[in-house]
Amino acid sequence: MRIQIAIAAGLALAALVVGLTLSRSPTMIAGTNSISQETLLAAGSDFTVCQNNETLPRGASAIRLWLGATIGPRVAVDVLAGARTVAHGTRAAGWTGVVVTVPLRPVARAAALVRVCAELDRADEPVGVQGQKTGAAMAATSGENALPGRMRIEYLRAGERSWWSLARPIVRRMGLGHAWSGGWIVLVLLALLLGIGALTSWSLLREPL
Amino acid sequence: MSTVERTPATPGAALRCAPLAAAVFALRRIPAAALLCALVACLNAVCWSLITPPFEVVDESDHFAYVQWLSETARLPKSGGDGLPTSINPGFSPEQQVALRDLHQPQIVFHPQRRAISTRAEQHALQADLQAGLSRKGDGNAGSAVSEPPLYYALQAIPYELGSSGSLLDRLQLMRLFSALLAGLTALFAYLFVREVLPGARRTWLVGGLGVALLPSLGFMSGAVNPEALLYAVSAATFYCLARAFRRGLTNRSAAALGVAVAVGTITKLNFLGLLPGVILGLLLLTARAAGWRMPRARVAHQSSQVQQAVGDARSSVAHKRSRGRQVAGDPRSRARRSARGARSHVQPRVRASQLTAEVPLAARRAAYRSLALALAIAGTPATLYVLVNLLSNRSGLGFVSHAIHATSRQQHSLLSEVSFIWQFYLPRLPGMAVDFPGILTTRNIWFNWGVGLYGWLDTVFPPWVYTLALIPAGLIGALLIRALVNARAELRRRAGELFVYFAMSAGVLLIVAASSYVEFPQQGSNYAQPRYLLPMLALLGVALALAARAAGRRWGPAVGALLVIGMLTYDVLSQLLVVARFYGPLG
Numbered sequence: 001m002r003i004q005i006a007i008a009a010g011l012a013l014a015a016l017v018v019g020l021t022l023s024r025s026p027t028m029i030a031g032t033n034s035i036s037q038e039t040l041l042a043a044g045s046d047f048t049v050c051q052n053n054e055t056l057p058r059g060a061s062a063i064r065l066w067l068g069a070t071i072g073p074r075v076a077v078d079v080l081a082g083a084r085t086v087a088h089g090t091r092a093a094g095w096t097g098v099v100v101t102v103p104l105r106p107v108a109r110a111a112a113l114v115r116v117c118a119e120l121d122r123a124d125e126p127v128g129v130q131g132q133k134t135g136a137a138m139a140a141t142s143g144e145n146a147l148p149g150r151m152r153i154e155y156l157r158a159g160e161r162s163w164w165s166l167a168r169p170i171v172r173r174m175g176l177g178h179a180w181s182g183g184w185i186v187l188v189l190l191a192l193l194l195g196i197g198a199l200t201s202w203s204l205l206r207e208p209l
Numbered sequence: 210m211s212t213v214e215r216t217p218a219t220p221g222a223a224l225r226c227a228p229l230a231a232a233v234f235a236l237r238r239i240p241a242a243a244l245l246c247a248l249v250a251c252l253n254a255v256c257w258s259l260i261t262p263p264f265e266v267v268d269e270s271d272h273f274a275y276v277q278w279l280s281e282t283a284r285l286p287k288s289g290g291d292g293l294p295t296s297i298n299p300g301f302s303p304e305q306q307v308a309l310r311d312l313h314q315p316q317i318v319f320h321p322q323r324r325a326i327s328t329r330a331e332q333h334a335l336q337a338d339l340q341a342g343l344s345r346k347g348d349g350n351a352g353s354a355v356s357e358p359p360l361y362y363a364l365q366a367i368p369y370e371l372g373s374s375g376s377l378l379d380r381l382q383l384m385r386l387f388s389a390l391l392a393g394l395t396a397l398f399a400y401l402f403v404r405e406v407l408p409g410a411r412r413t414w415l416v417g418g419l420g421v422a423l424l425p426s427l428g429f430m431s432g433a434v435n436p437e438a439l440l441y442a443v444s445a446a447t448f449y450c451l452a453r454a455f456r457r458g459l460t461n462r463s464a465a466a467l468g469v470a471v472a473v474g475t476i477t478k479l480n481f482l483g484l485l486p487g488v489i490l491g492l493l494l495l496t497a498r499a500a501g502w503r504m505p506r507a508r509v510a511h512q513s514s515q516v517q518q519a520v521g522d523a524r525s526s527v528a529h530k531r532s533r534g535r536q537v538a539g540d541p542r543s544r545a546r547r548s549a550r551g552a553r554s555h556v557q558p559r560v561r562a563s564q565l566t567a568e569v570p571l572a573a574r575r576a577a578y579r580s581l582a583l584a585l586a587i588a589g590t591p592a593t594l595y596v597l598v599n600l601l602s603n604r605s606g607l608g609f610v611s612h613a614i615h616a617t618s619r620q621q622h623s624l625l626s627e628v629s630f631i632w633q634f635y636l637p638r639l640p641g642m643a644v645d646f647p648g649i650l651t652t653r654n655i656w657f658n659w660g661v662g663l664y665g666w667l668d669t670v671f672p673p674w675v676y677t678l679a680l681i682p683a684g685l686i687g688a689l690l691i692r693a694l695v696n697a698r699a700e701l702r703r704r705a706g707e708l709f710v711y712f713a714m715s716a717g718v719l720l721i722v723a724a725s726s727y728v729e730f731p732q733q734g735s736n737y738a739q740p741r742y743l744l745p746m747l748a749l750l751g752v753a754l755a756l757a758a759r760a761a762g763r764r765w766g767p768a769v770g771a772l773l774v775i776g777m778l779t780y781d782v783l784s785q786l787l788v789v790a791r792f793y794g795p796l797g
Contacts, residue, residue, distance in 0.1 A: 006768035010775030017779060021786065026794050045647075064322070071655065071735045073648045094654030097668045098319045122647040125733060154322075159795065166795060173793040177262055177312055177326040177335065179375075179382035185259055192256050193782065196249055200419055200778055203245045204771050207415045 007201050025159040026166070030057040035132045035152040037066045037098075041140070042147050043126040045073060049151060050117040051140040054079075056086060057155050058110040061103065063089065064154040065118055066130035068098035073123035077102045080115045093121065098130065101156065116153060243400040246418035250396030250431075253423060253781060254389035257432025260785055262325040262792050263381050264314045266433035267666050267741075270294065271352030272362070273381060273434050274301045279359065280366040280373075281345050288348070289355025294318045294666060300350020304343040308377050311335040317792075318666045325792040339376040354436075358591075360476040361436035381434065388438040392431030395438075396422035398445035399751040405452035406752050407759070416758040416770040417751030421445075423777040424750070425784035429664050430741055436478045437741060443474040444745035447484060448711070451491045455707045459495040464580035467492070468587025476591045480742060483721035487714030492584055494706045499577035501569030627727055634723040634738065645730070651738070657683070660740035662784055667739065669791045682776060686757045689769070693760035715746050 033054055042049070056079050063077055072095040079087040089104040102118075120127055131140070133149035140147045163170075175183040264270045271289070278286050281302075288300060295315045297306050309315065311334055317323045326332060354362075368383035400418030407413060421427065431438040450467040457463070471488055474481035496502075599605060622630075629642045636652055638644065649655070658676040661683075663669070694701065701708060726737040754777075758770035 002765075002768045003771050006771040007775060010772050010779075014775060014779035014782070018782060018786070021783065026790060028795060068319075070733065071646075071649060071738065092654065092673060093649045094658055096663075096670070097321060099322065103673065124646050124649070124731070124735065163790070163794075169795075170789065170793045173325065173327045174260075174789065176329075176332045177378075178259070179263075179378040181332065181336075189256055189259055192252050192259075193785075196252050196256070196423075197778060199245060199249050199252075200423070200774060203242060203249075203415060203419065204774060207242050 003204060007204055011197070011201065022163040025162055027062060027156040028159040029154050030060050030157040031055060031155045033150065033153045035134075035150045037130040037132075037152045039131060039133055039149060040128050041131045041133075041149050041151060042129045042142060044142075045120065045125070045127055046122040047142050048117055048119045049129055049140050049142050049147070050115055051151055051153065052113075052115050053138070054114050054116045054153060056107060056111040056114050057157065058108070059106055059157040060087070060155040061106040061158055062101050062156040063087075063104055063116070064099050064101045064156060066098065066152040067100050067118070067120070068128040068130060069100075069123060070096055070125060071123070072096060072100055072127060073121040075100055075102055075121075076119045077104070078117045078119075079104075079107075079111070080117065081111050081113075086111045086114055093123075098128075106157070239397070240400075240404070242415050243397050243404075243418060246400045246415070246422045247393035247397040249419060250422035250427065251389050251393035253428040254392035254431040254438075255386060256785060257425075257428040257788075258382065258385035258389055259432075260788050260792075261429070261432060261665070262317075263312055263378055264309060265317065265325070265665050265792065266429070266435065267739075268294075268353055269433050269435060270298070270301070270305070270309060270314065271354040272436065273384070274298070274305060274347065275351035275354045275357070275362045276365045276369050276384065276434065277302055277305065277345060278347065278349050278351060279362050280369045282349070284349070285359060286349045286351035286355045288350045289352050298350055298352055300348045300352075302343070302345050302347040304339070304345050304377050305347070307338045307341075307343055308335070311338055319668045321665075321668050321670075321791060322796070324794070324796060327793075336376070339378065357436055357478055358476040358595075360473065361439045361478070364439070365434065384434045385432055388431050388434060391438040391442045392422075392427055394442035395427060395431070395445045395747060398442065398449045399748045402445060402449040402452050402748040403751045403755045405449065405456050407755055408456065410755060410759050412767065413755035413758045413770060416773055417753075417755035419774045420754035420777050421747050421751045423774070423781045424747070425662070425664075425781045426660070426741060426744060427747065428781065429784070429788075430744065437480075437744065440474070440478040440481060441744050441747055443470055443477055444481065444484060445748045446470045447474060447488060448714070448748040451488065451710060452707075454495050455491070455704075455710075459492075459499050459577060459580045461576075461580050461583055464492075464584035465587060468584040471584075471588035472591050475588070476595075480718065480721060480745065483717035483719075484714045484745065486717045487710050487712075488588075489585075490713050491707075491710035492581055494710060496577045496581040498706075499569075499580070500574040622727075622730075627724075630727050630730060631720065631723040634726060635719060646735070655735070655738045656740060656743075659738075660743075662787065663740065664784065664788050665791060669788060671787060686754070686773070689757035689760040690753050693756035696760065697756075711749060715749065718743060718745050 033051075063079075065075070065077070067075065072091075072093065074093045075091045075095075077087075077089050077091075078085055087104045087107050089102045091100055091102040129140070129147065129151050131147075131149050131151040136146045139149055140151050171183045171186045174189075175181055175185050178185065264273070275286050278284070295318055297309050297315055299306070301309070311331070312326060313323070313331075317325065326335065365384050365387060368387045369380050372380035372383040396418055399421040400414060403417035404411075404414045407417075427441065431441065447467065447470040450463060450470050454460075454463045454467065467488070471481075471485070474484065626643065630645050632639065633642060633645045634651060635656060637650060638646075657679075659667075659670075661676055661679045662671045722737050722742045726733075726735060729736055754773055758766050758773055760766075761769035
């Protein structure tokens with residue numbers, strides 16, 4: 001009897017977790033600094049890169065910086081309006097890729113002409129800064145030195161629509177670019193997943209633990 | 210259908226049917242629960258193969274290029290290299306280059322904010338280009354896959370050929386489905402391994418088997434074209450063969466099975482070499498035991514305890530089956546009799562009077578050495594052939610392996626610094642060690658976090674808070690595991706040799722991965738810091754989960770076991786949703 005209860009409770013909890021996950025909203029881009037990521041501006045470790053004249057959109061809950069590494073170091077971001085810190089966030093070491101997303105506490109109001117500073121800890125590999133070449137006056141700085149251009153920055157915030165409400169376009173996209181085209185593939189997937197769940201539960205019941 | 214009905218009408222038919230009958234017989238001897246685990250793992254990998262966009266699994270484009278070149282030319286790839294996946298390898302076939310371009314693969318890799326193709330126009334362009342009859346032959350470049358042994362690719366040539374009349378995407382999907390079958394084998398052997406290692410904990414076998422079958426990393430890797438799918442299966446088979454030999458004794462049959470597993474492993478992926486020292490140690494221990502190298506009194510005591518344990522297992526198994534009163538196939542009583550017969554056959558070699566005497570007869574010793582020689586001969590055959598072929602074609606005897614050895618020997622670092630690097634590759638730095646991974650706690654940041662979730666081209670991860678949350682279930686499982694080990698300390702002491710063999714196999718895998726990274730240190734110290742390279746030890750994960758369930762005790766163990774399995778299922782579904790969001794979600 002305990003097994004039946006455990007399976008029922010486990011499946012109910014699983015459904016709840018999946019349901020809650022899908023009722024959240026995906027993050028979306030709230031704004032960018034319109035800089036392209038065409039050029040490697042700098043590469044190094046244990047440095048701070050700062051950039052003036054940024055605009056922090058209202059509701060921004062994360063900031064995406066064009067910093068690339070195989071195993072990235074800890075990154076701490078400060079968004080400053082003059083001497084006042086408007087937003088702060090950190091990302092622990094161990095991120096990977098050509099961008100790093102640093103979560104922020106959502107900001108209530110937009111802030112223009114802010115300074116974004118990203119402080120990178122020491123790493124065992126150089127971290128690349130991607131962006132676009134600009135004049136020295138507009139360029140990002142690292143310590144006293146001006147970089148050859150500006151780093152691309154994107155500001156993210158939670159979307160207004162839940163994953164549930166986005167199901168239809170996602171199903172349509174899942175049917176593209178595969179051997180078998182069409183949204184029906186998602187039905188096959190759902191059937192397979194339900195089959196796995198049923199087989200798993202049945203085998204747990206059949207083979208008393 | 211009865212046995213009589215299946216009997217062929219003529220002797221000729223009997224001969225023709227013999228292999229089939231043997232296969233059916235062998236299949237029937239596999240426990241139904243093991244087959245269930247295999248089915249679940251297989252279906253799970255099929256799901257992953259349908260979710261992940263083509264070539265969006267790490268190195269899949271290189272592995273596909275290898276299979277394509279091998280299938281189209283019947284030759285091994287000629288060149289390779291570690292080119293960045295953010296550009297299309299010009300050595301790939303024109304057909305594959307166009308597919309990669311139309312799928313925007315180079316733009317998506319390492320850019321988690323970019324999505325797979327999402328418009329009908331892109332889809333039409335892709336289909337039109339793939340139907341244009343472009344050449345399927347490149348210049349024999351297989352990127353990073355070039356140094357890999359050919360077995361997996363040769364096997365993948367079968368689905369490739371079966372789909373040769375279809376588009377490249379059709380062939381890729383068929384190849385992915387073939388890999389999914391290998392996930393089934395992995396789970397099957399993991400279940401059988403748990404059964405051999407924990408013979409008295411029947412109730413937990415399913416927890417171990419299903420836990421492995423539902424592991425997202427297994428589904429992700431085996432839902433793609435990657436030789437690691439076969440590596441995981443053959444590694445699990447190797448663990449199983451060893452465990453079986455430790456439990457039932459080394460016979461010619463078990464030695465041959467182990468030899469075949471090792472032979473297959475060595476021509477599957479070079480990482481399998483990491484398991485070899487442990488396997489050889491295991492063979493030596495098994496031979497020593499069978500040849501009576503132990504102190505006679507200790508050996509007799511050991512064997513007597515094993516006999517008692519085996520008889521106990523058989524009794525509990527029979528009693529269990531009787532009490533259940535419902536069998537999957539056949540009459541319960543006949544099943545119970547078969548089980549008892551099986552148990553007696555386990556016991557038989559151990560209770561022979563000659564073996565319980567202080568001296569092992571010469572014939573038994575010879576048989577032990579013969580089994581050892583057989584296992585080593587079978588296991589060593591592919592490597593010997595490889596060296597011979599290389600030498601006959603005026604190449605370095607060890608071929609690609611010699612490049613790695615050469616690269617290692619060129620390292621200017623001391624042995625101590627290499628040891629320090631390997632330590633820090635997995636564990637926190639000790640006082641006095643140089644800082645090789647500044648600012649990173651590899652145990653947590655790499656092996657735990659990335660072990661929890663790292664998909665796509667290692668560019669698809671959960672939000673950071675998920676990894677923190679994952680510490681809770683991982684900690685609970687760890688605590689249960691520790692409790693189980695403490696409870697079973699007497700058993701652990703008794704089976705210290707066997708455990709040391711599994712430890713040596715695991716250490717070998719860890720060493721080979723860390724040493725491969727060290728070759729590129731200090732320019733790059735973490736290229737191979739990927740949890741997927743540790744999945745050859747999946748069978749041990751099965752045992753860990755089974756032990757965790759056992760540690761919860763008689764009263765709560767079953768419920769904890771069921772929750773563990775359902776937890777793995779949830780984790781798998783959430784991982785699949787993560788990949789769906791990454792490749793098909795709104796731009797973000």
